[in-house]
Amino acid sequence: xxxxxxxxxxxxxxxxxxxxxxxxxxxxxxxxxxxxxxxxxxxxxxxxxxxxxxxxxxxxxxxxxxxxxxxxxxxxxxxxxxxxxxxxxxxxxxxxxxxxxxxxxxxxxxxxxxxxxxxxxxxxxxxxxxxxxxxxxxxxxxxxxxxxxxxxxxxxxxxxxxxxxxxxxxxxxxxxxxxxxxxxxxxxxxxxxxxxxxxxxxxxxxxxxxxxxxxxxxxxxxxxxxxxxxxxxxxxxxxxxxxxxxxxxxxxxxxxxxxxxxxxxxxxxxxxxxxxxxxxxxxxxxxxxxxxxxxxxxxxxxxxxxxxxxxxxxxxxxxxxxxxxxxxxxxxxxxxxxxxxxxxxxxxxxxxxxxxxxxxxxxxxxxxxxxxxxxxxxxxxxxxxxxxxxxxxxxxxxxxxxxxxxxxxxxxxxxxxxxxxxxxxxxxxxxxxxxxxxxxxxxxxxxxxxxxxxxxxxxxxxxxxxxxxxxxxxxxxxxxxxxxxxxxxxxxxxxxxxxxxxxxxxxxxxxxxxxxxxxxxxxxxxxxxxxxxxxxxxxxxxxxxxxxxxxxxxxxxxxxxxxxxxxxxxxxxxxxxxxxxxxxxxxxxxxxxxxxxxxxxxxxxxxxxxxxxxxxxxxxxxxxxxxxxxxxxxxxxxxxxxxxxxxxxxxxxxxxxxxxxxxxxxxxxxxxxxxxxxxxxxxxxxxxxxxxxxxxxxxxxxxxxxxxxxxxxxxxxxxxxxxxxxxxxxxxxxxxxxxxxxxxxxxxxxxxxxxxxxxxxxxxxxxxxxxxxxxxxxxxxxxxxxxxxxxxxxxxxxxxxxxxxxxxxxxxxxxxxxxxxxxxxxxxxxxxxxxxxxxxxxxxxxxxxxxxxxxxxxxxxxxxxxxxxxxxxxxxxxxxxxxxxxxxxxxx
RNA sequence: GGGCGGUUAGCUCAGCGGGAGAGCGCUACCUUCACACGGUAGAUGUCGUAGGUUCAAAUCCUAUACCGCCCACCA
Numbered sequence: 008x009x010x011x012x013x014x015x016x017x018x019x020x021x022x023x024x025x026x027x028x029x030x031x032x033x034x035x036x037x038x039x040x041x042x043x044x045x046x047x048x049x050x051x052x053x054x055x056x057x058x059x060x061x062x063x064x065x066x067x068x069x070x071x072x073x074x075x076x077x078x079x080x081x082x083x084x085x086x087x088x089x090x091x092x093x094x095x096x097x098x099x100x101x102x103x104x105x106x107x108x109x110x111x112x113x114x115x116x117x118x119x120x121x122x123x124x125x126x127x128x129x130x131x132x133x134x135x136x137x138x139x140x141x142x143x144x145x146x147x148x149x150x151x152x153x154x155x156x157x158x159x160x161x162x163x164x165x166x167x168x169x170x171x172x173x174x175x176x177x178x179x180x181x182x183x184x185x186x187x188x189x190x191x192x193x194x195x196x197x198x199x200x201x202x203x204x205x206x207x208x209x210x211x212x213x214x215x216x217x218x219x220x221x222x223x224x225x226x227x228x229x230x231x232x233x234x235x236x237x238x239x240x241x242x243x244x245x246x247x248x249x250x251x252x253x254x255x256x257x258x259x260x261x262x263x264x265x266x267x268x269x270x271x272x273x274x275x276x277x278x279x280x281x282x283x284x285x286x287x288x289x290x291x292x293x294x295x296x297x298x299x300x301x302x303x304x305x306x307x308x309x310x311x312x313x314x315x316x317x318x319x320x321x322x323x324x325x326x327x328x329x330x331x332x333x334x335x336x337x338x339x340x341x342x343x344x345x346x347x348x349x350x351x352x353x354x355x356x357x358x359x360x361x362x363x364x365x366x367x368x369x370x371x372x373x374x375x376x377x378x379x380x381x382x383x384x385x386x387x388x389x390x391x392x393x394x395x396x397x398x399x400x401x402x403x404x405x406x407x408x409x410x411x412x413x414x415x416x417x418x419x420x421x422x423x424x425x426x427x428x429x430x431x432x433x434x435x436x437x438x439x440x441x442x443x444x445x446x447x448x449x450x451x452x453x454x455x456x457x458x459x460x461x462x463x464x465x466x467x468x469x470x471x472x473x474x475x476x477x478x479x480x481x482x483x484x485x486x487x488x489x490x491x492x493x494x495x496x497x498x499x500x501x502x503x504x505x506x507x508x509x510x511x512x513x514x515x516x517x518x519x520x521x522x523x524x525x526x527x528x529x530x531x532x533x534x535x536x537x538x539x540x541x542x543x544x545x546x547x548x549x550x551x552x553x554x555x556x557x558x559x560x561x562x563x564x565x566x567x568x569x570x571x572x573x574x575x576x577x578x579x580x581x582x583x584x585x586x587x588x589x590x591x592x593x594x595x596x597x598x599x600x601x602x603x604x605x606x607x608x609x610x611x612x613x614x615x616x617x618x619x620x621x622x623x624x625x626x627x628x629x630x631x632x633x634x635x636x637x638x639x640x641x642x643x644x645x646x647x648x649x650x651x652x653x654x655x656x657x658x659x660x661x662x663x664x665x666x667x668x669x670x671x672x673x674x675x676x677x678x679x680x681x682x683x684x685x686x687x688x689x690x691x692x693x694x695x696x697x698x699x700x701x702x703x704x705x706x707x708x709x710x711x712x713x714x715x716x717x718x719x720x721x722x723x724x725x726x727x728x729x730x731x732x733x734x735x736x737x738x739x740x741x742x743x744x745x746x747x748x749x750x751x752x753x754x755x756x757x758x759x760x761x762x763x764x765x766x767x768x769x770x771x772x773x774x775x776x777x778x779x780x781x782x783x784x785x786x787x788x789x790x791x792x793x794x795x796x797x798x799x800x801x802x803x804x805x806x807x808x809x810x811x812x813x814x815x816x817x818x819x820x821x822x823x824x825x826x827x828x829x830x831x832x833x834x835x836x837x838x839x840x841x842x843x844x845x846x847x848x849x850x851x852x853x854x855x856x857x858x859x860x861x862x863x864x865x866x867x868x869x870x871x872x873x874x875x876x877x878x879x880x881x882x883x884x885x886x887x888x889x890x891x892x893x894x895x896x897x898x899x
Numbered sequence: 900g901g902g903c904g905g906u907u908a909g910c911u912c913a914g915c916g917g918g919a920g921a922g923c924g925c926u927a928c929c930u931u932c933a934c935a936c937g938g939u940a941g942a943u944g945u946c947g948u949a950g951g952u953u954c955a956a957a958u959c960c961u962a963u964a965c966c967g968c969c970c971a972c973c974a
Contacts (some may be wrong), residue, residue: 014934208971215974236974249974283973291974300972360971373972405903412902412970506969542911544967575922578913581904581968589911592922595936606933654913654921669933756940762928763940769929852918859917864954873917873955880918 012608016601018565022707026148029710034086034726035155037093037496054085054092055499057477057530058154059512060162062101063136064108067146069539069547069585070505072557076570076704077536077577077649078503079152083703084644085500086153087730093496094153095480097160098140102429102469103197103366109135109428125427132428136161146558151566151706153726160480162472163430170479171430171472172447174523179434179445183382184422190299191421193374194364195320195334199425200378202468203418204510206362206371213237213359215287217352218345220248223264223273232257232265232276233352235287237359238297239345240338243270243326244313247293249304252278254289268350269341270327279304296375312375318425320372334372379423379432379465386518387414389526393517398528402647403579406509406535413510422468429466436461474515477502477529484523498527503534506581534647536577542586560587567705568594574704575657577649596657597708600701603665604712607690610676615684616717619692622685623675624751624789627744629668632659633693634736640700641733653704660697667752668693674796695719696731747786750779751794753820754787758798761816761827764841765834769799776804776812779823787823800827817894819845819887835898842895849888856881 029035037053056078061071078094086092109132110120120128140161147154161167178184192201216239219231232248245267250257261278274293281304282291295305296314305312315326322329322337329337345351362371391414393399394407401407423432434445439458453460475483477499482489498520504513513533520529541547547554560569564587572593576583621627636659643652668690675686695716702709702725713725722728758775767773775798779787784807787794795801804812811817814833815826859865860877 012933015936234974238974281973286973293974298972298974300974303972359974409903409969416970510970538968540967576912579904580912584911586911588923591936595934598936599934602934602937604933609933650913658921665934666938673932760940766928769939770931855918859955862954865917866954868954869917876917884918 012601012605014602014605016565016598016708016711018567018597018707019562021711022149022151022561022566025707025710026151028724029153029726030148030156032724034724035094035153036157037091037155051088051090053496054082054090055095055496056082056093056501056503057095057480057499058097059502059504059508060097060099060160060473060476061143062104063098063140063161064101064104065143067143067150067557069555069557071143071146072150072560072569073536073539073573073577073583074503074505075147075150075152076573077534077647078501079150079570079706080574080644080649080703081501081503081647082153083706083726084730086726087699087702087728089729093155095158095160096144096147096152096154096156097480098136098143098162099469099473100136100161100163100429102424102426102466103199105132105135106426106428107197107366120427128427136163149558149561149566150570153706160476162469162476162479166482166485167472167475167479168430169485170475170483171467172433173484174475174519175430175433175467175471176445176447177523178381183385184445185380185382186377187380187419188375188377190296190302190373190375191378192362193318193320193372193376194367194369195316195318195372196367196369197364197426198318200374200376200421200423201364201371202421202470202511205365205468207365207368208360208362210358211361213357213361215355215357216342216345217288217354218242218268218292219350219352220265220267220290220292221350222260223266226260226263229260231350232260232290233288234290234292235355236292237357238338239341240322240329240334241294241297241315242267242292242341243322243329243337244294244296244315245272245274245292246295246305246310246313247274247308248276249279249282249291249293250276250289251280251282251284254282254284257289268348269344277304277308277310279307297373299373302375314375316372316374318374378421379434381420381422381471383417383419383518386522387417389521390414390514390517393521393528399517399531399533401533401535403535406506406533409506409509410514414514420468422471423463423465424468425464426466429469430472432463432465432467434463436463470511470515473512474519475523477516478520478524493524497524497529499530501532501534502530503536505538506535507538509535532647537580537583539585540582542584544582544584555585555587560590563587564590564594565597565707567597567708570706571596571653571657571704574649575653596661597705599661599665600698600705600708601712603660603669604694604715606669607694608715610672610690611687611717613679613683614687614691614717616719617688619689620685622682623671624744624747624786625668625671625793626685626689627739627741628748629664629689629693630736630739631741631745632663633696634733634739637696637700637731637736638733641731644703649704656697656701656704660701664693664697667748670797671793674792691717691719696736698725699728699731702726743786747783747790750783750787750820750822751790754794754823754825755798757818757820757825758800758827761818761825761829764837765816765829765832767829767832771799772802773798773800774802774812774828775800776809776815776826776828777806777823778809778826779805779807781807783822811897817890817897819890821883824890839895839898842891842898846888846891846895849884849891853881853884853888856884 082092082094175184192206194201215235215237217233217235219233221231234248248265260276263276264273267274281300293301293304293310295302295310296312313325315322317323320334322332324330329340332340364371394410435450436443437453437458437460440453440456442453442455450460478493478497481493481497483493516529520527541553545551545553568590572590619630636655640652640655672686672690675682698709698713710725720728784805787805791803795803811826812828814830815828818825856877860881
């Protein structure tokens with residue numbers, strides 16, 4: 008069988024069938040774990056992760072690829088640890104995003120949503136969802152993600168709609184949801200309100216226009232006041248000019264009247280603390296309907312709110328000659344009129360932050376309208392405490408500060424959206440008697456007067472429904488049987504996501520969970536993973552065309568290669584510059600694993616199953632290294648340090664198992680007999696354990712190989728096999744074996760280096776002599792066959808009083824001298840040069856150590872073990888230096 | 900205006916108080932019976948800058964520069 012394995016691992020041939028076998032085996036469901044796992048492990052707490060639900064409009068991008076890799080690593084490890092494991096998957100209806108897509112689609116047929124009408128349009132959205140909603144789920148399967156696909160959730164399913172409605176009604180009754188008439192962020196392209204955190208601010212180069220507003224009656228010869236504005240078009244709605252009450256320059260003008268140019272409205276000069284005396288002229292135009300600050304000032308001074316824009320940000324009928332103009336056309340036209348009137352004082356360049364819609368990037372218009380809000384302060388308090396006292400932990404922890412900062416300065420949340428696709432607000436109105444209520448069930452007639460009622464036209468912010476994801480996907484608020492799941496699996500363990508939705512989503516999940524689930528947190532750990540940027544550090548975006556398609560990467564490097572490569576790059580930093588070249592190493596690692604396994608499988612004739620056993624120092628060494636790896640690797644994963652975990656296992660597998668243990672094993676496999684059997688068992692054991700450790704990151708290649716290995720477990724497939732037992736493996740830790748094998752490896756390396764220097768072919772057999780102290784000689788005796796084998800030195804002399812052979816080169820490995828007989832090739836000049844250089848380096852090293860050890864401060868204050876270490880080093884280095892000097896002298 | 904992240908070998912990045920590391924690239928040799936997506940041996944760094952703390956600083960502190968991100972109602 009083994010001979011049939013190709014040299015290169017070909018993911019494209021293997022991934023599909025393996026995924027199919029996982030799926031058909033039912034291993035993605037909770038309760039699939041358990042084979043070969045201790046009862047204790049099975050009794051551990053269930054392990055649940057909810058996926059951040061991708062938008063139904065979405066396709067897999069690099070952020071998803073990274074995020075879902077991390078979640079799958081967590082999920083697969085927990086499953087192997089025997090925990091009752093479930094990864095809840097599903098999609099988000101994504102209100103604005105989906106509505107935009109569907110509007111684009113019908114626009115191609117020359118229609119708007121108003122042509123279709125609400126009901127038909129929503130039907131179109133559902134059709135869209137049915138057609139596109141499964142794309143990303145299929146892509147998750149390509150990645151190998153072990154989600155519970157048979158229980159796919161959707162944020163608009165009938166059950167989910169009930170949950171959303173329940174929340175709204177409860178908050179309405181508890182007075183946390185209320186309707187307000189105020190300035191909100193309005194997207195004139197999406198024609199909907201947005202929450203504060205759905206607005207993206209960007210600095211833009213703009214202008215400050217200094218406009219003169221004439222006084223009705225000149226005061227002390229002053230004929231006009233000059234206001235500075237970045238938005239001249241809003242002057243149509245001005246209802247006052249404000250100055251700071253402390254501004255002595257203008258005290259006499261407070262209470263005066265100015266004539267608003269063009270519109271010729273008489274407006275007062277008022278005094279309000281809001282005005283910054285240092286900025287501009289000290290006069291500020293007040294437009295309560297178009298600026299949130301002016302709105303507040305307006306409330307204090309009872310100013311009229313004049314809304315001069317319609318919902319598409321065109322000037323409305325109140326704008327006189329400018330009516331019908333787009334806001335930016337109106338800006339130019341109004342500035343032009345001020346010039347004509349001689350009232351434009353001057354213009355300055357001015358950089359300022361401008362808000363944009365996070366969905367379509369249109370400039371936001373602050374707009375006065377009636378909207379629904381959630382009162383956030385009472386919700387934030389327990390959510391702050393949950394993080395403060397560590398019930399919810401952020402990883403990396405610094406994100407907690409970001410969370411606190413937002414939570415402590417939280418403002419009420421505008422939740423109504425003027426869209427059709429979404430959860431319709433369950434508030435009903437009776438126009439006849441003025442009755443209004445939020446209802447769990449639809450109503451048609453007024454309970455008070457019997458007149459027909461109408462439902463609120465607006466829908467809820469998508470995040471209003473997303474915030475319920477961890478518990479609404481588990482049957483909440485249903486009772487009885489339906490709530491069993493929630494009792495068993497809630498709260499979840501880990502939430503992994505990108506930093507840009509800490510406020511939009513993460514914080515709100517904590518708040519809503521604590522409110523609705525009896526103060527329970529929704530998850531214990533939050534992983535904030537790095538943002539994937541392009542190779543020169545830019546965000547990946549459609550407009551830049553610099554995005555990378557993960558499916559392409561899977562085709563090129565295999566799902567395992569992509570996953571490993573992404574995991575490897577997860578460090579504490581906030582960004583990850585990505586380049587597909589970076590995955591080459593990970594693909595090569597998969598191939599390396601494949602070939603190591605091929606080697607093992609090709610050498611299993613006569614294999615007898617059994618426990619690993621220690622017949623040589625190399626056996627002890629590799630088992631010791633494995634035990635250390637398992638402990639460190641497991642700890643790294645516990646700390647969500649995926650990059651460290653990937654590095655550790657890569658180094659162990661490649662640099663220790665492949666480079667040395669397999670090479671050591673070759674001779675013993677040839678030898679046959681008991682020697683062969685022991686090494687076979689150890690190879691299989693170490694490979695098996697390494698595959699288990701690797702499986703969460705590289706599920707496909709490990710499964711493929713594990714299936715071919717002799718069974719060491721009753722588990723039907725690797726993904727439900729037992730996770731290596733770190734505590735049990737620790738019995739293999741053996742510092743003495745690590746030291747002797749290290750000595751061996753150094754000797755081999757020294758001999759190979761000598762060959763390279765003298766151009767001696769690796770095939771040429773050499774004679775060597777080794778000189779070491781007596782106890783090391785004893786250790787090395789067992790290792791000579793390996794040395795002979797790997798250094799190709801069949802003739803070895805070993806002892807503590809060996810004489811340097813004729814025509815030999817001396818080289819030093821730690822703790823021993825190696826003499827390589829090179830015959831008449833010895834190049835005395837080159838050797839002298841080399842040794843002199845070594846002496847130089849070693850002297851400096853010794854000097855540094857001696858300086859340290861002669862420093863009284865060091866001796867007095869450094870930790871004793873550090874001092875002992877330095878002393879040991881001093882001895883070692885000075886011995887080395889002495890030997891080098893002898894060698895040099897011997898070459899004269 | 901406030902906060903955060905980054906600055907280490909040509910490139911990408913680990914290391915985050917006690918001997919400067921990896922991968923890629925580069926040089927030489929090796930198509931050796933697991934693997935050329937490989938092996939062996941090598942070369943490569945005033946650890947952004949300036950101060951400070953410490954017996955000891957790439958690592959801690961303080962400034963500062965540059966790159967990037969986030970929050971913030973100065974028109």
